[in-house]
Amino acid sequence: MSDLVTGDAVVLGLRPARLPSRALAILLDLAVYVTVYVLLTIGLTLATASLDPAAQAAIGVAGFLLLLVGIPIAVETLSHGRSLGKLACGLRVVRDDGGPIRFRHALVRGALGVVELLLTFGTVAAIASLVSARGRRLGDVFAGTLVVRERVPGARVMPVPPPPPWLAGRFTQLDLSAVPDGLWLAIRQYLTRMNQLDPQVGAAMAARLADDLVARTGAPPPAGVPAAAFLMAVVHERQSRDAARAFRAAAAASPVTPVPSVYVAPTAPTPVPPPYVAPVPVAPTAPAAPAEIPRAGGFAPPA
Numbered sequence: 001m002s003d004l005v006t007g008d009a010v011v012l013g014l015r016p017a018r019l020p021s022r023a024l025a026i027l028l029d030l031a032v033y034v035t036v037y038v039l040l041t042i043g044l045t046l047a048t049a050s051l052d053p054a055a056q057a058a059i060g061v062a063g064f065l066l067l068l069v070g071i072p073i074a075v076e077t078l079s080h081g082r083s084l085g086k087l088a089c090g091l092r093v094v095r096d097d098g099g100p101i102r103f104r105h106a107l108v109r110g111a112l113g114v115v116e117l118l119l120t121f122g123t124v125a126a127i128a129s130l131v132s133a134r135g136r137r138l139g140d141v142f143a144g145t146l147v148v149r150e151r152v153p154g155a156r157v158m159p160v161p162p163p164p165p166w167l168a169g170r171f172t173q174l175d176l177s178a179v180p181d182g183l184w185l186a187i188r189q190y191l192t193r194m195n196q197l198d199p200q201v202g203a204a205m206a207a208r209l210a211d212d213l214v215a216r217t218g219a220p221p222p223a224g225v226p227a228a229a230f231l232m233a234v235v236h237e238r239q240s241r242d243a244a245r246a247f248r249a250a251a252a253a254s255p256v257t258p259v260p261s262v263y264v265a266p267t268a269p270t271p272v273p274p275p276y277v278a279p280v281p282v283a284p285t286a287p288a289a290p291a292e293i294p295r296a297g298g299f300a301p302p303a
Contacts, residue, residue: 016134017091017147019126026117026125028085029072037067068118073110077103086147096144097182108143160191160239163232167225171237179216184238187213187231194228206231 017025040063048056075083080100081093093101093109116125116137125137134146187209194202206227213234214221222230 015149016136017089017149018135019129021089021091021149022129022135022147023122023126025083025085025089025091026122028088029083030117032084033068033071037063040067069110069114072113073103073106076101076106076109081106081145090150091147092150093140093145093147096146098185101143101145105143105145109139109145112137112139112142160188160235161232163236164229167229167233168236170222171233174217174219174234174237176217176234176238176241178218179213179238183209183212183216184235187235191228191231191235203227 041060044059044063045056048059051059072083076093079087082091086092093105095101095105113125116122116128116139125139128137128141129135132141136146140146190202190205190209194206197205210221210227210230213231225233
């Protein structure tokens with residue numbers, strides 16, 4: 001584990017890379033650069049065959065400086081310390097404080113790397129890495145950088161303890177935009193390891209971190225709240241804001257798919273049968289008497 005210590009006496013959890021892994025990463029990078037350099041040299045030789053020897057020598061020197069010096073500097077600057085070999089070996093170049101490197105760091109490393117790695121075939125770099133407690137070569141010493149391992153086996157992340165319930169929602173209006181990432185890292189590492197510290201040392205460290213946090217937020221410290229509980233509550237509030245911001249971004253990134261409307265043709269209403277009415281029984285009636293046939297009247301002839 002690295003002995004990098006912040007201004008609040010909190011040890012950063014970085015693992016410096018050792019000589020074998022760094023040597024393998026450098027060999028992979030050199031294999032790629034030399035292959036490209038040889039192919040480019042052959043192409044330039046064929047393209048500049050009609051030029052005089054001085055021009056060919058100048059082009060060769062320019063190609064050497066570009067491929068073996070300029071391109072490694074550009075790759076480390078653009079990838080923030082991850083070249084092809086370091087990416088394959090799980091390594092990364094960072095600053096002494098754990099932050100990403102910039103162009104000036106890559107420039108110093110690349111300039112001294114010509115002497116350490118190319119001109120002396122890596123002898124100076126290997127001796128410096130073995131002598132250094134954190135495996136740094138001269139380029140790292142002058143540039144203020146460190147090569148660390150990003151892929152570490154079995155690293156268990158310790159969660160931040162939750163704040164007391166009576167502090168929940170008390171710092172929702174606190175402005176946390178001016179708090180730097182280094183201070184958040186120091187507070188988080190203190191909270192995850194405060195049970196391993198001496199009580200007096202832990203209380204003094206919590207008070208210093210709380211004072212720095214109050215100075216960054218511009219709000220007066222709450223009366224009667226212990227420093228450790230104050231740090232827990234503020235970290236919990238920051239995590240809640242980050243989670244809410246992430247959920248809003250995810251919701252905005254995934255648009256709602258409209259459901260296509262389906263036309264349904266109207267159908268004729270189904271006829272409803274009339275209600276069933278039971279027949280009313282009718283009492284039988286007597287048959288009517290036959291009508292009496294009237295007799296014919298008038299004149300009857302004599303017998």
